[in-house]
Amino acid sequence: MxxxxxxxxxxxxxxxxxxxxxxxxxxxxxxxxxxxxxxxxxxxxxxxxxxxxxxxxxxxHDSLTGVLVNRRFLDRLIREIRQAKNQHYPITLLFIDLDNFKKFNDCHGHMEGDRLLCQFASILQANVRNQDTVGRWGGEEFVVLLKHADTNEALAIGKRIQEQVRETLSGVTVSIGVASYPMHAATAEELTHKADMLMYEAKKKKDCMVVATR
Missing domain, CATH: 1.10.287 (Helix Hairpins)
Incomplete structure (x- = not known):
């Protein structure tokens, strides 16, 4: 209230x-x-x-980008999964990391790096629905909670985010890990761990999206 x-x-x-x-x-x-x-x-x-x-x-909220800080995002995810369990609907989590961000910072300076993070947060918020939640996990890692969304719907959103980042941000791309409740995880902790690990797999190729298979 x-x-x-x-x-x-x-x-x-x-x-x-x-x-x-x-x-x-x-x-x-x-x-x-x-x-x-x-x-x-x-x-x-x-x-x-x-x-x-x-x-x-x-x-x-994160003082730089205005999105939820990781602790509050995790609290929100725990509540949403509890509700999804009671009402039987899917939730999908995107773990997103900015590729080449350190290189961008080294070339353009930290102030420009902060500006880019704010731009990226705006791109995320513009590409999700009002019912979804965007958070900053730490550094250049961001998370998106998609309510009532299965893996296929999340893939469409992830691709749209990747396309806008390529078009808007200077030489920076994103790597994304995608996992869904209840298909790939039973708790908020399991879901964040799985999506995080998939994001690191995606970063090996860069500008890539890896989806959980089981």
């Missing part, structure tokens, strides 16, 4: 308790004061909620 409304709700509860204890004032001027204090209290609660939302955004 949005912390802004939680803050306002807590403020209203405090005002309600205060009115029960103290009662409503009889004089009109005192009543106006009570109303003014109630408005200030609710505004303070709303502002505190905005601040909490900002802290949550900073804690959950």
């Amino acid at each position: 949005d912390s802004r409304w939680i803050g306002m709700g807590v403020s209203c509860f405090i005002i309600w308790i205060w009115l029960i204890v103290c009662g409503l004032p009889d004089e009109q001027s005192a009543m106006r004061f009570v109303v003014l204090m109630a408005i200030i209290q609710m505004a303070a609660g709303y502002s505190l909620g905005i601040y909490v939302n900002r802290l949550r955004q900073m804690a959950y």
Whole structure:
């Protein structure tokens, strides 16, 4: 739930308790004061909620690219697999690594490297659906969680990402590992491990996508 409304709700509860204890004032001027204090209290609660939302955004999202950090991504994956198990639908995970990124950094500098990472994160977000989740696993490694998507659907998305990277990013390509729940793994940890290993297999060739077979 949005912390802004939680803050306002807590403020209203405090005002309600205060009115029960103290009662409503009889004089009109005192009543106006009570109303003014109630408005200030609710505004303070709303502002505190905005601040909490900002802290949550900073804690959950990568400061450079804006996508989920790996710990929060894994938490999301665990929840989604639990839900997929109950509702019987597939989930596919893409593990993606930028090929030749170190070479790009050495040639163009770290600031340009950071800019490229942001561009790549934007490409990922533009090529997935609203229900999907993008995360940064670490360095130049990214992950994409595709809900209600089997391996074939994930392959189409992966190919589209590869094509856009070739067209958009200077001399950089991507290697992708693809694994699906429940076909290739039974837990979030197994799924991330399998997709990660397949990504390393893809990196041996570069600009390649390797899909789990069992």
